Amino acid sequence: MSPGGTPIGVASAEAAGCAVLAVPSLTPIPPARRRTVVRGLTDVDPSLLRRLVAPT
Structure with missing residues (x-):
């Protein structure tokens, strides 16, 4: 799992x-497969992190 705040970092x-796990800064980042977008880090909790790292 990798956090990202810019389209280049996400790519x-x-x-x-x-x-x-995308937390957009100035440029919007749309959701996509294997990409979760949240408004801010306060939207992240342990259960979300577990889902992100679970085997697919």
Whole structure:
């Protein structure tokens, strides 16, 4: 799992095969397969992190 806040960072993590937790900064980041987008880190809890790292 890789956190990302920019489209370039998200693209890099996805190219590496990571599931991505995106917290957009100035540029919107749309949801996609293996990408979860949240408004801020306060939206992240342990159960979300477990789902992101669970085998697919």
